[in-house]
Amino acid sequence: MKFGYARVSTDDQSLDLQREALQAAGCDRIFEDHGISGADFSRPGLSEVLKTLSPGDTLIVWKLDRLGRSLLDLVETIDALAARKIEFYSLTESIDTRSPGGRLIFHIMAALAEFERSLIGERTRAGMKAARAKGHHLGRPPALSESQRLEAVLAIRSMGETVNSVAEKYNVHPRTIRRLLGKAPGGAHYPTTIHPLG
Structure with a gap:
């Protein structure tokens, strides 16, 4: 037909x-x-x-x-x-x-069409490379600021709060908080205790 x-x-x-x-x-x-x-x-x-x-x-x-x-x-x-x-x-x-x-x-x-697809791929890769060279963050912006991430980790490790309660406080998924319990940006561990000033 x-x-x-x-x-x-x-x-x-x-x-x-x-x-x-x-x-x-x-x-x-x-x-x-x-x-x-x-x-x-x-x-x-x-x-x-x-x-x-x-x-x-x-x-x-x-x-x-x-x-x-x-x-x-x-x-x-x-x-x-x-x-x-x-x-x-x-x-x-x-x-x-x-x-x-x-x-x-x-x-x-x-x-x-395949040629167009390859050109789009090349332009995308070149744009990403240029953005990285300028220090631009690629992808979605982080859900929490650096200070919020530090506060969240300290709340769990030093103050005994639960992952779910901290996630609710910052309005993020508990998975986001669990990821924070690994390492800080750059590979350094987040502190596990709050050191008194002075």
């Missing part, structure tokens, strides 16, 4: 052009997303058609950008269809995985 998928990004756009093209292509059923951008992760119509497709079926779209949010996303979606023995056809670009020419174009797209 042939299944069509149509999408427009805003409520004031019409699906008529896509519907007519998909009907002319012989689609037995058309699934739609209306007023949903390609960047939106929740596309009910697309999810429904992907669940409906069976081996031997063909998914048809009016244009490639109706299916994928990016080249990477598009290639991954078509790859997933191929793994399920489902063909893909884009009317505007005349990409039909049922034909040798269509498969060739898709393989070129896949190569470009």
